[in-house]
Each structure stands twice: as C-alpha cells, then as structure tokens.
Amino acid sequence: MRVYGVTGWKNTGKTGLVVRLVAHFAGQGLRVATVKHAHHATETDRPGTDSYRHREAGAAEVLVASPHRWALMAELAGAPEPPLSELLGRLSPADLVLIEGYKSEPHPKIETHRAAAGRDLLAPTSASVRAVASDTPLDGIGVPLFDLDDTAGIAAFIAAEVGL
Structure with missing residues (x-):
C-alpha cells in the first residue's frame, strides 16, 4: 500500500493541501483513500438519526448503507x-492513501507550515518529514521546500517518493 502523509501544527493548511492532492491524483484516474486523525471526539452522524440511536444504544459497530455511499x-x-497500521488494514485497495495528521508515525510525510501559526518546524527533528510546504521562504531546513500552494509540484514529489 502506498502511503504518504501531510502533517503539521493546527491552522497550517493540512486539510486544504490534502483536499487539493486528492483532487489532483483522482483527476489522474488514481483511486485515492484518506485517513484523517482528530484529537477530539468526532461525530459522524447527528443526534436523532437511526445510526446515532443504534450507537447510543450500545452497538459496537454501525454500518450505514445507501445507494450513494456506506x-x-x-x-x-x-x-x-x-x-x-490497523486502521490502514481496514481500507479497500487504493493506489494511494493520504494521511492527515499522525505527526509521530513513521510513514513519509510532508509538513505544512504557515508563518502566522508561530510554531517551530517538525522537519529538523523528524526523519519521517521528507519535505516542507510553506507560505514563507525558509532557509537551512534540510529537506525540499515547496510553496504551500504548489499542488502540482508537491503531488509530483509525492508520486516520485511512493513510486507512482
């Protein structure tokens, strides 16, 4: 399974980059899956729906299916x-899995950076960060640097990294 991550601190552009990368790779006819890590309780359905009521009643798993998605x-x-690794094993086969978050996992990743976030880079202390996508020039970071909006360049870098 080809896996590549997008990581960084809060409000540095991770989700926007992942969305653009998914559109780019899917536009090339590739099957792309994503895994998004959240640090808070995530609700995927709303109170009052049947699936919510099933979960609240104690169902360990709830599968919702329709003609459009499941x-x-x-x-x-x-x-x-x-x-x-266990979550990845639950995914259907894909040409590429893009992972958002999971800073400390060992898979290769690109770090997003915005000067306004005021946070230090992860790249200098993380061997799994292979490049940085930033909204500002950075010197001496030891990995390739991309403009945060250079979706095509970042996608080409990832494709080369994973052998697509």
Whole structure:
C-alpha cells in the first residue's frame, strides 16, 4: 500500500493541501483513500438519526448503507485508539492513501507550515518529514521546500517518493 502523509501544527493548511492532492491524483484516474486523525471526539452522524440511536444504544459497530455511499462507525467504548497500521488494514485497495495528521508515525510525510501559526518546524527533528510546504521562504531546513500552494509540484514529489 502506498502511503504518504501531510502533517503539521493546527491552522497550517493540512486539510486544504490534502483536499487539493486528492483532487489532483483522482483527476489522474488514481483511486485515492484518506485517513484523517482528530484529537477530539468526532461525530459522524447527528443526534436523532437511526445510526446515532443504534450507537447510543450500545452497538459496537454501525454500518450505514445507501445507494450513494456506506460508512462504518466503530465505538471504542474506553478501549485505546487503534494504531494507524490497523486502521490502514481496514481500507479497500487504493493506489494511494493520504494521511492527515499522525505527526509521530513513521510513514513519509510532508509538513505544512504557515508563518502566522508561530510554531517551530517538525522537519529538523523528524526523519519521517521528507519535505516542507510553506507560505514563507525558509532557509537551512534540510529537506525540499515547496510553496504551500504548489499542488502540482508537491503531488509530483509525492508520486516520485511512493513510486507512482
């Protein structure tokens, strides 16, 4: 499975970059999957829906299916968060999996950076950060630097990294 990550601190452009990369690769006819890590409780359905009521009643997993999409929700019920490797194993085959977040996991990744966020780069201390996408010039970072909006250049870099 070809896996590549987009990581960085809050409000540095991770989601925007992932969305643009998905559109770019999907536009080339590739099947792309994504994994998004959140640090807060994430609700995928709303109170009052049947699936919500199933979960609230104690269902360990709820699968919702329609003619347009299906989704599987699993309740951890106090169990630890599954490791990324286990979650990746649940995905259907894809040409590329883009992972948003998971700063400390060992998969290769590009770091997003915005000067306004006021945070230090992860790249100098993380061997898994292979490049930085920034809204400002940076010197001496030790990895390739891309403009944060250079979707085509970043996509080409990722494609070369994973052998697409």
